[in-house]
Amino acid sequence: MEAVRRWRTDWRYPTALLCIYGFFSTVKPMEPFLILYMTGPDKNLTTEEVNNTIFPVWTYSYLSVLVPVFLLTDWLRYKPVVVFQGVTLFITTAMLLWLKSVPTMQAMQFFYGVVTASEVAYFSYIYSVVDLKHYRKATSYVRSVQLLGYTVGSVLGQLLVSFDLMSFNNIMVLTLVFTAIALLVSCLLPMPQQSMFFHRRRTGQKIATEGTARHVDGTTKHTSRAKLSLEQMRDEKVEVEENEDEARPGLDEEGPTSKDPEESVGAERCSKVLLQLWRDFCQCYSTRELLYWSVWWAMATCGYNQTVNYVQVLWEHVQPSQNFSVYNGGVEAVSNLLGAASAYGIGFTEVRWEQWGELAVGGLSGLEAAxxxxxxxxxxxxxxxxxxxxxxxxxxxxITIAMYQIAADLSMERYAMVFGVNNFGALVLQTIITSVVVDSGGLGLGIIAQFTINAGYFSLIAVVYSLRGLFTIWRLQKSNKSHESTSPIKNEPPGFDENRF
Structure with missing residues (x-):
């Protein structure tokens, strides 16, 4: 019993449960063949209905619930939102299995938008139950297992379809079983006692640890010192305000003081958190380099989502499935594995990304457009x-390069906020493109026109960031030359021997 109790209090216990949840919630054998399933005899929908009427609902619902879910995730301390994600994922799969009409498929897409918005709880939960020294290891486990789940789902779906082992309906039943397992595992997750914003620890230990983490080889960047100082002032301000709250008359009679880690969060506390988030937002995006990388993040993520969401429609257009044995699952698996390998390999390259990063982004975005x-x-x-x-x-x-450049000097709170804001910006752009280009209420363009626009979109990104990269290199070289010309030079008389003294 003692060994079990120690295991349940160890950081590996919640990490293992979250990994199991992440695996089973991402094993979706039907996902690479979703268009075939919806346009086939099981659902009997047309490609135009799926492309221009049903799929756009996901974008709209994702945008509408992203901000409320982000705030509720922190306020409710992550676990309830993870469980809620499991519930809505189960509902989404069940609706896709048993319902058929266009309105019900639109409702299914709405619930899937809620599932996607709740991803923030999955990736944030681990930081509330794991010590700072285990952050990197736990994060790698959680992200790797999710990628493994997508890959296993794609390979499993491809095998079941290629060897005709299951019908599409039976594959959906199997997916529903995986989803039910994920939902049960989410209920076993321990409830965190703190969160990043609403339920913070009032200790100086975290500040000291973060300050130490910013020192590399005995040196610290000036920007990091400024950030640390700002965070110290912020936490000190919060502590002073909470101490003032404790000193107010009548608090002792009304309930627990602010020293209770499970204190209720009132409207005043919420307003303070929102105000602090706004201040952090202004402070982070006042850095020009972070702003440029964040703009690219938002634009590229928008274009990537538009491509991935509708690529099956393009494949069906290029080669109709009734004339060809599709390999969508195998292609998804290969792209995931090679993408993970390339992202992993970039960590071993010695490149001055602050100088060459924007030019590299422009050139590689051009290859994406091609x-x-x-x-x-x-x-x-x-x-x-x-x-x-x-x-x-x-x-x-x-995206790995961008994550590194953005997160290099951010604390965990700002890391979550900046990436959340960047993804929100990407979603706003995606909503605009979807409503104008894809939605039947807008232009309702066909798949070839959509992908032509996507390719032109990435071409624009490539041109802008290539020019920006060239300007950055020119500016740095000019700055170096100016520095060399203004460096002190010895003006010594002929015959002067400095060793003489």
């Missing part, structure tokens, strides 16, 4: 598959 043009105008499904794998690998590579 891959999209190739996918759009080819008549060979294998060339289209190859273009997709190249596009996805390049995106995973670039």
């Amino acid at each position: 891959a999209l043009f190739l996918m759009t105008f080819t008549g060979n499904i294998w060339v289209c598959y190859t273009g997709y794998v190249i596009f996805k690998c390049l995106h995973m590579l670039l």
Whole structure:
């Protein structure tokens, strides 16, 4: 019993449970064949209905619930939102299995938008139950297992379809079983006692640890010292305000003091958190380099989501499934594995990203645009598959570079906030493009026109960031030359021997 109790209090216990949840919630054998399932005899929907009427609902619902879910996630301390994600994922799968009409499929897409918005709870939960020294290891486990789940789901789906082992309906039943397992595991997660914003620890230990973490080889960046100082002032301010609250008359009679880690969060506390979030937002995005990388993050993520969401429609257009044994699951698995390998490999390259990063982003975004043009105008499904794998690998590579550049000098709270804001910006752009280009209420363009626009979109990103990268290199070289010309030079008389003294 003592060994069990120690295991349940160890950081590996919640990490293992979250990994199990992440695995079973992402094993979706039907996902690479979703278009075939919805347009086939099981649902009997048209490609136009799926592309222009049903799929756009996911974008709108994701945008509408993202901010409320983000705030509720921290306020409710993560676990309730993780369980809620499991419930809505189960509802989504059940609706996809048993319902058929266009309105019910639109409702299914709404629930899937809620599932996607709740991802913030999955990735934030671990930081509330794991010590700072285990952050990196726990994060790698959680993210790797989720990627493994997607890959296993794609391979499993491909095997079941290629060898005709199950019908599409039976594959959906299997997916529902995996989802039910994930939901049960989410209920076993321990409830965190703190969160990043609403339920904070009032100790100086975290500040000291973060301050130490910013020292590398005995040196500290000036920006990091400024950030640390600001965080110290912020926490000191919060502590003073809480101490003032404790000193107010009548608090002792009304309930627990602010020293209770499970104190209720009132409207005043919420307003303070929101105000502090706004101040942190202004402080973070006042840095020009972070702003440029964040803008690229938002634009690239928007284009990536538009491509991945509708690529199955393109594959069906290039090579109709009734004339061809589809390999969508295998392509997804290969693209995930190669993308992960490229993202992993970039960590071992010695490149001055502050100098060459923007030019690299521009050049690789140009390759993404070329891959999209190739996918759009080819008549060979294998060339289209190859273009997709190249596009996805390049995106995973670039997003890893951007994550590193953005997170280099951010504390954990600001890390979550900046990435949340960047993804929200991407979603706003995606909503605009979807409503204008894809939605039947807008232009309602066909799949070839959509992917042509996507390719042109990445071409624009490539031009802008290539020019920006060239300007950055020119500015740095000019600054170095100016520094060399103004450095002190010895003006010594002829015959002067400094060793003489």
